[in-house]
Amino acid sequence: MTDGTTTENQISTHASSPFVDGYLAYLLAQASSRISREFHREVEASGLSVTEWRVIASLAGSDGESIGTLAQLALTKQPTLSKVVQRMEAEGLVERNGARRDRRQTLVRLTRKGRELADSLCARALRHQQAVLEPFGHDNAALLIGMLKDLIALHPPAAPADDGV
Amino acid sequence: MTDGTTTENQISTHASSPFVDGYLAYLLAQASSRISREFHREVEASGLSVTEWRVIASLAGSDGESIGTLAQLALTKQPTLSKVVQRMEAEGLVERNGARRDRRQTLVRLTRKGRELADSLCARALRHQQAVLEPFGHDNAALLIGMLKDLIALHPPAAPADDGV
DNA sequence: CCGTTTTCCATGAATTTTCATATTTTCATT
DNA sequence: AATGAAAATATGAAAATTCATGGAAAACGG
Secondary structure, eight states, X not given: OOSSSSOOXXXXXXXXXXXXXXXXXXHHXXXXXXXXXXXXXXXXXXXXXXXXXXXXXXXXXXXXXXXXXXXXXXTSOHHHHHHHHHHHHXXXXXXXXXXXXXXXXXXXEEOXXXXXXXXXXXXXXXXXXXXXXXXXXXXXXXHHHHHHHHHHHHSOXXXXXXXXX | OOSSSSOOOOOOSSOOOTTGGGOHHHHHHHHHHHHHHHHHHHHHHTTOOHHHHHHHHHHTTOSOEEHHHHHHHHTSOHHHHHHHHHHHHHXXXXXXOSSOSSTTSOEEEEOHHHHHHXXXXXXXXXXXXXXXXXXXXXXXXXXXXXXXXXXXXHSOOOOTTOOOO
């Protein structure tokens, strides 16, 4: 569009349907699903589920997050997150309760093992992202990411105990 | 950006995390989740689950889709779709096997009741979409949608029997 | 400071989704 | 045609998610 980069549309080579083809929510969901799936193969090769990957990615570079925050970031309901984190603790990827000021909270953070896995996967994720964005060119890529951030900023996260996977 | 419309970023008022904040796959997933959730309240008020809504939205304006295609469109695995469609048939929203050339296939289409519900919800969905896109302005909105379509076109759907919710 | 309300998390039961696999039909070859 | 491989779906068992709820700590209001 700006230059020789992509932007001439025409939905996929595959399944389409009159209504959804122009429907933003559908396009977001499909794009999310397809882009993620490619990388999820690497994730699962590391022995993680997709939700577990989301958790360690959310914890990367953080000094600890609460269960509630992680549920938001990982797009699951709170009870799901509680159980996922318990599994991950058993596997030695995270530890719970690293000094929290509010004793209702469960503070979760990466163990050394978890951090190493997270760092490795995050690096690979960024390489994957580069490949995905390459056909758009630098400017369009920045535009896309900017608009997605705007969308997110304009729409508040789920109400407590609700989520919205 | 182009004009007075949104595009100055700064992630949400809420939960964020160093790595994911700039990660495309995460931004897509969050945006998808948040935008959809708002409308899903209306969907559930109509007595449909989110997956059921995706199915009737996918069937709107179509004269029938196979189970496999619907699974792609609805972002679920094929066995899930089979069961969802069976529930929907029991509720009188869809009918199965409207003359298919390949007798392995199960052709699914809307009943009158299903079509009425679909039309009503699709109309409301488009109004919701207008509201969501309004702050971006016409040109940026078109750009966003175009880039999402490009992303989708560049990334093929899941291999058979796999999906990638 | 005490009672009330709200927030945050854990847990058991129920539901949903997924995995593994069987069945039926089509396709390709010979 | 007949055989073997591939494709589309259904289904039971297993796993993951969600709902409903409960308990504990914090915040709030006299």
